[in-house]
Amino acid sequence: MRLVRAAQPIQQSRPLSFQRRLCTSHPIELGDERCGIVAVEGVGRAHAPRLEHTYDTPVPAEAAADLPDVRRRRDNGAMPAALIEVRRPYTADEEVAIVEAVHGALVDAFEIPPEDRNIRLLVHEPHRFACAPDLARPEYRTIITIDCFVGRSPEAKRRLYARIVEGLAPLGIPADHVSTILHEIELQNWGVGGGRAAADVDLGFTIDV
Secondary structure, three states: OEEEEOOOOOOOOOEEEEEEEEOOOOOOOOOOOOOOOEEEEOOOHHHOOOOOEEEEEEEEHHHHOOOOOOOOOEOHHHOOEEEEEEOOOOOHHHHHHHHHHHHHHHHHHHOOOOOOOOEEEEEOOHHHOOOOOOOOOHHHOEEEEEEEEOOOOHHHHHHHHHHHHHHHHHHOOOHHHEEEEEEEEOHHHOEEOOOEEHHHOEOOOOOOO
């Protein structure tokens, strides 16, 4: 990986403040060429390092049209939202393990940041959660519903289903008792913090996986 600066700094006229994040874990001295554009060469977004440093770089208004929306910023309300439904009580430690299993599967399969989590666990009374009578252990019936953005590949989805089942197995939940349902939502149909559409914020992760 190497950082590449535009050959010619942009001549400043009627500057506006544009926040540029650099894919590096070390500070970079921009020197006098604060109008230059720094980019990462040869690194896809999904595999770039975590974004650690932010610099305010003034750019001319006419150049801003070619850059990402300057109003965008990362919003933690844009991560997948998961609901886990079970039909038997678990201990507090087991409940944490169930949540962590689903979260770990999302991190691995959908490559969301590990610190992003929006997962709820709902415990039903058995008579309020009907299931097929031929299940070997109906008390372990588990349904996981995940609301997420459109864009993940079929391979990523299959990996998610497999990782969820693998993560729940140590809790005694049979693989064939688990269903995972994805609801894919367009970015403009997902509202996040501040009353904005997800299409207008920096998600902090890629959905093209």
